[in-house]
Amino acid sequence: MLQEWSITRDQLSSITTDNASNMKKAFQGLPCVWLSCFGHNLNLAIVKVLKLQRVESAVRACKHFVQGFSHSWKRKRELKNQRLLNIPEKSLIHDVVTRWGSTFKMIERFLEEQQACCAVLAADRSSWHLMPKDSDVRTLEMVCQLLGPLNDFTDVLASETKTTLSSLKPVMEHITGILEEKDEDDALTKQMKKVMMDDLQQCYSSEDVSKLIDIACFIDPRFKGNFSQNKDETVMFTVEEAVKLEEMTSRPPQELPAFTTAQEQGNSTSTTTVPSAATKKKDKSLSCLLKKTYISRTRNGQRRRCPVKRKSDSGG
Incomplete structure (x- = not known):
């Protein structure tokens, strides 16, 4: 599929599919980050609650x-x-x-x-x-x-025609706010919230995935470093990726290797420009929802426990 669309390995930053084992197997040989579909992750977490x-x-x-x-x-x-x-x-x-x-x-x-x-x-x-x-x-x-x-x-999310990876951290923080335990919650409600939170955290526990999401959110002018767990570390990762992009402009793009030899091709990754968010504004659009999340976050002056974090982070 990638060869048919003339997508080279230098142009790959991440591939998103559902969590089916055949999808994971199909793309595991490529030198880029495999990112599970957020909608599928949320669906699986809710299904666990219903069970x-x-x-x-x-x-x-x-x-x-x-x-x-x-x-x-x-x-x-x-x-x-x-x-x-x-x-x-x-x-x-x-x-x-x-x-x-x-x-x-x-x-x-x-x-x-x-x-x-x-x-x-x-x-x-x-x-x-x-x-x-x-x-x-x-x-x-x-x-x-x-x-x-x-x-x-x-x-709201399903109504969006264009979504970006940079929105994932703010979206996850919005979900975290919904699932935040309250004093008035009974035992069953707390159990349901915990099951969902634990499942979503597991989906984004990989260091490579967390790094990619941090960079994407940081370079988005809507969010910048406002959602970074460790801003200095995110800046360092972003600079490293920018240097890699500069180096790539001085050499011709490499052809995508055949799947039979994909595992023999290095582990280098690159970051491409994230598509801009949809400009059309609606009262119930994703951009308006994230704006409310950001304003609420700024007023509270504190950060909720976000499922998208690296294992090395010590924050709770």
Whole structure:
């Protein structure tokens, strides 16, 4: 693919794919940094939360509840009659196993329609088994409260036509703010936040990946050194990469080696110019969201624990 597009090894800085093992294997021989897809990482972290025993049990009860109405025209009819009591008419939503956003939508809609739906079931003794337990409803409320801001954020991210690697550190800090433990959080909420944070930290624990992300964020005029854990070290890395780029201009570009001999080609890397962010501004655009994150960060005068850091960093 790279040869077909006439991309030479000197032009490579990083390659981004999902976390599939075949993708990792395909690109491991190239002398550049492999960077896992942020969207896929976030999806995997949320899936781990949904697989927690208490959460999984509550979500299963919610699915059973939704199916109970989908497969019965009588319950649908009674539900419509209930909605005549000044309750907005909204259909229950089925989730898709591979899309956590659909699971969130299912839970959110269930909580909205819970009063009307339970009134229908209460009139039919044979349907009482469909009612989720109070503990399951409470669990679903906590899951909805946690995933709500993440769902809004991913909607903003998905609407962007152009995203840059330089935005990753500010984005991760925004996620860290959402997942920051609060005194009023109960045990399950703290557990869910910890599972997600630990998983995201693991994705960016590599020293090469952290270095690349630091440089990309530092040279972006929107962020500069405001998100650097160690600004002096980041400046040193940036200067080293700039020197490498200057040296490359004095020699012809090297052809990309065949995959059969890729591992025999050195380990040198280079940094290319990061594409500029989309200029179109929206009230809910990624750039506006990151601006709010930066302003909040400046006012607080302190740095949150960001998952994107090098192993050598001593900061928490």
